[in-house]
Amino acid sequence: MSEIKKIKNLKEFSTSADRFEGANLLCPGCAHSIIVREVLNATNDDLILAASTGCLEVCTAVYPYTSWDASWIHIGFENGSTAVAGAEAMYKALKTKGRLKQPERTPKFVAFGGDGASYDIGFQWISGCMERNHDMMYIVLDNEVYANTGGQRSSSTPIGSSATTTPAGSISYGETKNKKDMMGIMAAHHIPYAAQVSPNKWKDMVKKIQKGFATEGAVFINAVSPCTTEWKFDPKNTMHLADLATDSLVFPLYEVIDGREYNITYRPKNIIPVEEYLAAQGRFKHLFKDEYKYLIKEWQERVDANWAYLQRREEAKV
Amino acid sequence: MANTGWDEFEIGAMLRTFDGGIDDIAGTKQEDRSYTQNSSYTASVADWRLVKPVYNKDYCIDCQFCWVYCPDVSIISRDKKMIGVDMDHCKGCGICVEVCPTNPKSLLMFSEQADEETEIASWPSKDKGEE
Numbered sequence: 114m115s116e117i118k119k120i121k122n123l124k125e126f127s128t129s130a131d132r133f134e135g136a137n138l139l140c141p142g143c144a145h146s147i148i149v150r151e152v153l154n155a156t157n158d159d160l161i162l163a164a165s166t167g168c169l170e171v172c173t174a175v176y177p178y179t180s181w182d183a184s185w186i187h188i189g190f191e192n193g194s195t196a197v198a199g200a201e202a203m204y205k206a207l208k209t210k211g212r213l214k215q216p217e218r219t220p221k222f223v224a225f226g227g228d229g230a231s232y233d234i235g236f237q238w239i240s241g242c243m244e245r246n247h248d249m250m251y252i253v254l255d256n257e258v259y260a261n262t263g264g265q266r267s268s269s270t271p272i273g274s275s276a277t278t279t280p281a282g283s284i285s286y287g288e289t290k291n292k293k294d295m296m297g298i299m300a301a302h303h304i305p306y307a308a309q310v311s312p313n314k315w316k317d318m319v320k321k322i323q324k325g326f327a328t329e330g331a332v333f334i335n336a337v338s339p340c341t342t343e344w345k346f347d348p349k350n351t352m353h354l355a356d357l358a359t360d361s362l363v364f365p366l367y368e369v370i371d372g373r374e375y376n377i378t379y380r381p382k383n384i385i386p387v388e389e390y391l392a393a394q395g396r397f398k399h400l401f402k403d404e405y406k407y408l409i410k411e412w413q414e415r416v417d418a419n420w421a422y423l424q425r426r427e428e429a430k431v
Numbered sequence: 432m433a434n435t436g437w438d439e440f441e442i443g444a445m446l447r448t449f450d451g452g453i454d455d456i457a458g459t460k461q462e463d464r465s466y467t468q469n470s471s472y473t474a475s476v477a478d479w480r481l482v483k484p485v486y487n488k489d490y491c492i493d494c495q496f497c498w499v500y501c502p503d504v505s506i507i508s509r510d511k512k513m514i515g516v517d518m519d520h521c522k523g524c525g526i527c528v529e530v531c532p533t534n535p536k537s538l539l540m541f542s543e544q545a546d547e548e549t550e551i552a553s554w555p556s557k558d559k560g561e562e
Contacts, residue, residue: 127495135520136474142524349525
């Protein structure tokens with residue numbers, strides 16, 4: 114195993130040489146590239162990457178340009194995970210046969226996917242990778258909507274959100290189904306490591322990514338990625354939205370080891386009401402009408418219940 | 432079309448980011464890399480911008496929040512010091528200004544046509560807040 118890169122503070126982190134380039138076509142203020150940069154800069158090792166179809170893929174590989182300074186595979190909607198798993202399997206086979214040209218190098222295998230590619234379309238493939246326990250990391254850039262194709266709902270879209278296929282109006286409050294508990298499902302694969310991260314907590318993120326790289330076996334990471342276009346907020350407020358998401362506990366930051374041991378890694382000093390998180394986004398605007406106000410109360414109850422559940426799981430260590 | 436083996440590529444199926452090989456990319460700064468025309472580093476999105484960040488180094492404490500939260504790799508930091516903004520790749524989102532903790536801020540957004548020196552000369556003074 115190679116050494117883990119030492120990152121004590123942000124100044125030390127800032128000496129990293131980026132392996133992701135600007136002039137990609139992601140929207141101004143997109144959180145995807147912030148997450149990608151934090152992940153790529155967390156290691157000095159070689160990287161073998163893939164991205165499932167989604168904003169990240171189509172915006173960073175517009176022919177004749179690529180924004181990646183590492184081996185990167187352009188692949189279909191569903192199989193970003195298996196492309197990397199295949200590369201990992203090949204690497205392992207060549208290593209066993211002693212046919213690696215530079216055996217001292219220890220590449221890391223990472224696949225990126227949006228929530229559409231992960232929660233819906235590539236779900237079976239990811240489940241397969243986790244079940245076979247490939248030595249790879251799968252990272253979901255969870256913006257809770259199919260942002261690349263114009264904002265259709267995905268199974269990650271939360272209740273009350275107005276998406277183009279679940280528009281809010283006079284007879285509907287938007288999405289009616291609750292968000293899929295992907296972390297729970299992935300933890301149930303009993304993979305060595307699963308974690309939920311947020312770009313605003315960069316240190317927590319880097320720590321978890323490094324832990325994931327050091328782990329032998331499949332790693333699942335769910336990263337919240339505030340989408341300025343579909344969540345409908347001003348691009349400059351991306352980090353503010355990420356702060357609201359983590360501090361209101363809509364996206365609690367925790368990790369699951371071996372599918373059993375839960376650790377909460379961030380406890381906000383001041384837990385803010387979910388109402389503030391909802392109010393900051395245009396997609397929840399209609400919830401503040403009198404007839405839909407009960408949904409905000411339900412939101413708060415759901416988030417509180419989830420937080421209580423996580424705390425009890427952490428305490429129980431089972 | 433000639434038959435290709437399993438480990439060969441058709442022309443155009445693979446883009447090379449660098450001329451020749453760079454052995455240690457993670458240890459090579461951007462200015463020392465030999466990018467090809469295929470890297471988006473050689474492209475520019477400067478024409479997307481309506482507002483631009485202006486950097487005033489007098490107030491900067493080199494905290495690097497702007498560096499880590501910049502989505503477009505446009506904050507140039509070398510040896511733990513913030514040097515400036517990469518205007519070819521900046522899309523003018525304004526995140527760097529929002530996350531800047533100094534008072535007054537060391538990065539502010541101005542219209543694309545604004546003159547940098549004039550704006551730095553008339554930089555706002557410390558905001559004491561509403562007390």
